[in-house]
Amino acid sequence: MLRSLPALFAVLLGACARSAVQQPVVLSPVRIDSAGTAAATAAAADSDAMSGAAVTVGMTASPTPPVRSVDDTPFATTNRIDWPGPNPYRSSNGAPGPQYWQQRADYTIAATLDTTAQTVSGTVTIRYTNNSPDTLSFVWLQLDQNLYRPGSKGSALFPADSRWGVRGFEGGFTLADVTVNGRAAEVKVDDTMGRIDVPGAPIAPRGGRATISMRFSFRVPEHGSDRMGRDSTLYEIAQWYPRMAVYDDVRGWNTDPYLGQGEFYLEYGDIDYAVTAPAGYVIAGSGVLQNPADVLTAAQRERLARAAKSESVVQIVPESEARAKVTPGTKTWRFRARNVRDVAWAGAPDFRWDATSWNGIVTQAYYQWPKAGPEWEQMAEGTQWTIRTYSQLWYPFPYPQATAVAGPVGGMEYPMFVMDHYTEASSPGEVFRTNDHEHGHEWFPMIVGSNERRYAWQDEGFNTYINAFSQERRYGGDPSRWPVGMDNFASYLANWRATRGLGLDVPLMTAPDAVPASALGAVGYRKPGAVLLALRNEVVGREAFDRAFREYVRRWAFKHPTPGDFFRTVENVAGQDLSWFWRSFFYSSDVLDLGIANVSERQSEGERFAVVTLTRNTSVPFPVSLRLRLSDNTTQDVRLPVEIWAGCPGGCERFDAVVAVRAPVTGARLWPSRFAPDFNASNDVWGNAPAADAVTPATAGGLTTPVGAAATALP
Numbered sequence: 179m180l181r182s183l184p185a186l187f188a189v190l191l192g193a194c195a196r197s198a199v200q201q202p203v204v205l206s207p208v209r210i211d212s213a214g215t216a217a218a219t220a221a222a223a224d225s226d227a228m229s230g231a232a233v234t235v236g237m238t239a240s241p242t243p244p245v246r247s248v249d250d251t252p253f254a255t256t257n258r259i260d261w262p263g264p265n266p267y268r269s270s271n272g273a274p275g276p277q278y279w280q281q282r283a284d285y286t287i288a289a290t291l292d293t294t295a296q297t298v299s300g301t302v303t304i305r306y307t308n309n310s311p312d313t314l315s316f317v318w319l320q321l322d323q324n325l326y327r328p329g330s331k332g333s334a335l336f337p338a339d340s341r342w343g344v345r346g347f348e349g350g351f352t353l354a355d356v357t358v359n360g361r362a363a364e365v366k367v368d369d370t371m372g373r374i375d376v377p378g379a380p381i382a383p384r385g386g387r388a389t390i391s392m393r394f395s396f397r398v399p400e401h402g403s404d405r406m407g408r409d410s411t412l413y414e415i416a417q418w419y420p421r422m423a424v425y426d427d428v429r430g431w432n433t434d435p436y437l438g439q440g441e442f443y444l445e446y447g448d449i450d451y452a453v454t455a456p457a458g459y460v461i462a463g464s465g466v467l468q469n470p471a472d473v474l475t476a477a478q479r480e481r482l483a484r485a486a487k488s489e490s491v492v493q494i495v496p497e498s499e500a501r502a503k504v505t506p507g508t509k510t511w512r513f514r515a516r517n518v519r520d521v522a523w524a525g526a527p528d529f530r531w532d533a534t535s536w537n538g539i540v541t542q543a544y545y546q547w548p549k550a551g552p553e554w555e556q557m558a559e560g561t562q563w564t565i566r567t568y569s570q571l572w573y574p575f576p577y578p579q580a581t582a583v584a585g586p587v588g589g590m591e592y593p594m595f596v597m598d599h600y601t602e603a604s605s606p607g608e609v610f611r612t613n614d615h616e617h618g619h620e621w622f623p624m625i626v627g628s629n630e631r632r633y634a635w636q637d638e639g640f641n642t643y644i645n646a647f648s649q650e651r652r653y654g655g656d657p658s659r660w661p662v663g664m665d666n667f668a669s670y671l672a673n674w675r676a677t678r679g680l681g682l683d684v685p686l687m688t689a690p691d692a693v694p695a696s697a698l699g700a701v702g703y704r705k706p707g708a709v710l711l712a713l714r715n716e717v718v719g720r721e722a723f724d725r726a727f728r729e730y731v732r733r734w735a736f737k738h739p740t741p742g743d744f745f746r747t748v749e750n751v752a753g754q755d756l757s758w759f760w761r762s763f764f765y766s767s768d769v770l771d772l773g774i775a776n777v778s779e780r781q782s783e784g785e786r787f788a789v790v791t792l793t794r795n796t797s798v799p800f801p802v803s804l805r806l807r808l809s810d811n812t813t814q815d816v817r818l819p820v821e822i823w824a825g826c827p828g829g830c831e832r833f834d835a836v837v838a839v840r841a842p843v844t845g846a847r848l849w850p851s852r853f854a855p856d857f858n859a860s861n862d863v864w865g866n867a868p869a870a871d872a873v874t875p876a877t878a879g880g881l882t883t884p885v886g887a888a889a890t891a892l893p
């Protein structure tokens with residue numbers, strides 16, 4: 179989903195502003211695996227009981243205990259399965275276990291776009307494979323178009339005129355002729371979910387199959403909650419067919435409804451789909467076009483073949499040919515997408531269409547001209563940039579093509595296919611950055627198929643994290659040349675800080691639909707981006723974290739990782755116990771505030787020692803990086819492990835670091851490399867503080883080695 183809203187800060191001032199000084203919120207992470215869990219839970223409950231006045235940003239050191247506030251929300255704490263296992267399905271080291279399983283859903287869809295009635299209608303056949311150890315007597319479908327049914331939960335939750343609102347549109351799915359294995363069945367609709375009781379024998383475990391078929395239709399909303407929609411003759415179609423809900427080893431059926439703000443959780447499979455549209459239309463979509471001879475001219479096919487072998491942009495439909503004209507009849511465009519969790523498509527009678535390629539992957543841009551701004555003439559190249567960059571940094575792009583379409587949707591992602599706004603160009607490079615973000619979603623969640631509806635940080639957060647790498651690559655390492663609006667550690671931290679200042683921050687583990695709408699950009703995107711960059715640059719170390727992050731992607735490509743699978747993978751690959759980090763930054767909304775209280779000196783056996791008294795002013799511990807200025811005007815850097823804050827009942831609030839120095843200390847500064855998310859800079863310096871490092875790229879170091887060929891492509 180779109181990473182930024184131009185009006186974010188204006189919006190922030192509107193809804194549900196609380197006091198400007200925010201109390202931290204702490205959730206109780208609950209592991210359900212072992213006897214140790216009960217003790218840990220009890221300990222957490224005890225510490226909850228001692229909660230008192232919270233110390234917040236900007237206040238000075240306090241003698242109150244560090245763990246001092248709990249404001250559990252029932253929405254977040256009812257989820258007790260963030261960290262399942264270890265068990266045969268999910269291993270203690272964070273990898274899929276020896277008996278890991280997941281369901282499979284293959285689809286065949288035939289649909290017609292009626293531009294007069296503004297409807298999509300057709301048939302879907304789902305071949306569902308039950309690889310679980312459970313017998314299934316019923317299945318759940320996701321019926322996302324029912325968001326537009328009058329009285330839907332989402333339409334009640336989000337104001338009608340908001341980004342996720344339904345704008346008074348009345349639509350929803352009409353379903354008919356439902357069968358399972360050829361026998362008549364019924365969909366019991368509950369908001370955006372639908373249950374089908376399997377007629378006859380239930381679906382057997384470990385490979386049992388069912389074939390589910392039905393007819394469906396819906397009116398296309400103009401504003402499809404910023405994930406689909408139409409504008410005059412342009413249609414962007416997504417969430418458009420009944421999709422299987424995910425059945426997994428963690429929650430069984432995942433039946434969280436589609437409310438608007440939370441995104442999707444989907445099974446993998448192969449999807450064949452056919453779109454019948456007015457003959458003058460060009461259809462762009464997920465997957466590979468199967469019948470170019472039926473729908474493209476000979477000249478277009480020749481240009482496409484050239485683009486597939488060229489790293490330069492080829493115009494498939496140049497401006498001179500991108501004209502809507504009355505053409506009688508219809509054409510059917512057939513696409514096939516392998517090993518995907520979804521498909522989406524768009525159609526218009528007047529698309530310009532550019533294409534190029536990299537490493538055999540065709541990258542394409544479709545846009546109406548001149549309605550789409552001039553930056554769109556670079557988006558076939560922009561898409562090529564993104565696909566190449568993330569393939570080299572994280573995991574090889576496994577699909578044959580990647581498409582960007584300009585339209586009314588601000589920014590939304592589907593396998594091999596993204597929608598970016600056609601006029602968004604508030605600053606140079608804005609379309610590139612939106613497109614880079616949307617195609618970044620090909621890695622999260624299209625390749626690594628986490629549950630977006632519950633954990634935005636595993637989707638938007640990871641994507642925002644990798645976007646910083648792509649943009650530093652594109653714009654170079656000199657911060658003075660970075661464009662306004664570039665995504666990096668400083669901009670992520672600023673957005674988190676602003677959201678917290680408005681009292682809207684919540685823990686990262688909060689489900690997106692329970693995050694204040696105007697805080698989603700921070701909580702879902704930039705706060706996890708900043709937290710991960712800090713984890714890499716200040717805690718784990720660049721080389722170790724890059725290795726761990728790549729390993730997470732490799733292990734969970736085309737699978738369903740939980741938060742715990744990520745936490746365990748990082749801990750195992752990096753070789754560090756990071757429970758304090760997860761607790762502080764994922765389960766709590768408290769923020770980091772370490773300070774320098776004093777520096778004194780003592781001498782022992784002829785040696786000189788500086789005693790730096792450090793304070794921890796919130797519940798958040800952190801390893802310390804410190805730069806001392808000595809009286810001879812040299813500097814000395816000191817690093818202290820996070821364990822300095824352990825070893826006291828309830829956690830230590832002060833630590834005297836005793837450092838051998840060659841001359842008296844005249845000044846000190848915390849975080850000289852600038853990558854700690856410390857919310858209170860006023861106590862980070864003492865005396866005649868030495869300078870911090872020049873601003874350097876947050877993503878520098880490591881990542882020089884491209885992902886090896888050993889990383890698998892399509893399984």
Ligand SMILES: [Zn+2]
Pocket residue numbers: 179180181615616619638641
């Ligand atoms: Zn996104």
